[in-house]
Structure formats: C-alpha cells, structure tokens
Amino acid sequence: MAREIIAGVFCCIGTFFFILGTTGLLRMPDLFTRLHPSTKCDTLGACSVMMGLAVYSGWSWELLKLVFIACFLLLSSATCGHAIGRSALRREIPYWRKKGGEVEDGHGA
C-alpha cells in the first residue's frame, strides 16, 4: 500500500511537469526560450514518472531496465537540446526581443 502511494505521488509530479513543459512549448515566443521548458519536461517529468514506476515494480528486472532508461534519458535529453540549440545558432535564427525595449545587435552572443 505504501509503495502504491509513493508511486502515485511520483506520477503526479511527473504529469505536472509534463503539463508545464507543454505550456512552455506552446506559449514561449522564441526557439531558444522554447528549448528551456521542453528539456525540463524531458528530464524532470519523464524521470520522475519512471522512478515512481520503479518503486511500484519492486525488486525485479523491470527496476533495472527503468533505471537504465532514466539514466539514458538524462544524458540524451540534454544532448538533444544542445544539438538543436547549436543548429539554430549556426543557422542564425533571430532572437526574440521585447517590444519597445533596448534593441541591440541580434546576432551578438
């Protein structure tokens, strides 16, 4: 019973972060700002759901596979975000600027 409660709490945390990531992906104004919530949604949301299911499954081979997928996702999500960001930077996709603010050189960085 305690195991199911812990799994439920972890799944709720993961679902919350997934909803947060979707909102960020749809509402952010720029590619570089969209990269930020989406990688958070990958690492935090998916890994907390997997940790909850690992607690639910108990001591078995499923736990080993789930921990392996979670560790791989921690590495691969960051690498994917970096690759997409570098591709956008080399293609010189313009930044988002606040309207009416101080406008500087868009491709400085």
Next chain:
Amino acid sequence: MDKFLTAVALVISLNAVLCLYRAAVGPTTQDRVLGVNIVGTKTLVVVILVTFIQAENFFLDVAIVYALLLFVVTVATSRYLEAEGWKEAG
C-alpha cells in the same frame, strides 16, 4: 492502481497531441525537430505506463529501443540542418 495509471497515460497522451501543434506550424525547422523530440519522449513514457497497466514485460524492451532511436534521430537531424549550404524551404 490500474485506473490511476490509465488516467496518467491519458493525460500525457493529450499533452503529446497538443505538442504536435508546435511540430506542425513551428516557424522554423528547428522548432519542428524540438516538437517531434518532445512528442517522442511522451510516447516513451506512455509505452512504459502501458507495460505496468497490461503487466506485459516485453514492452520495456520496446521502450529501451525507442529511447535509443529517438536520440539518434534528433541528433542526426540537428547535425543535418546545421550543415553548410542548406537553405530553408519556402
């Protein structure tokens, strides 16, 4: 517990459908790649949830292969878009 896991899987699937909007109308190609990456991650989590809903162990192996494929696809597409001499269509 099965009903709770089904509800979680349904909510995550709804999120994936919403993320397809960014993959469809994203202003740049990198936006589309990002949207496809996020949809793939959510599908991975749904596959893992289906493993525990249906109590079939082999779906976890499917999830492992899916995670590896997703990583390769995203990195290869980004490196391809980064290459010199490539112009955006339209």
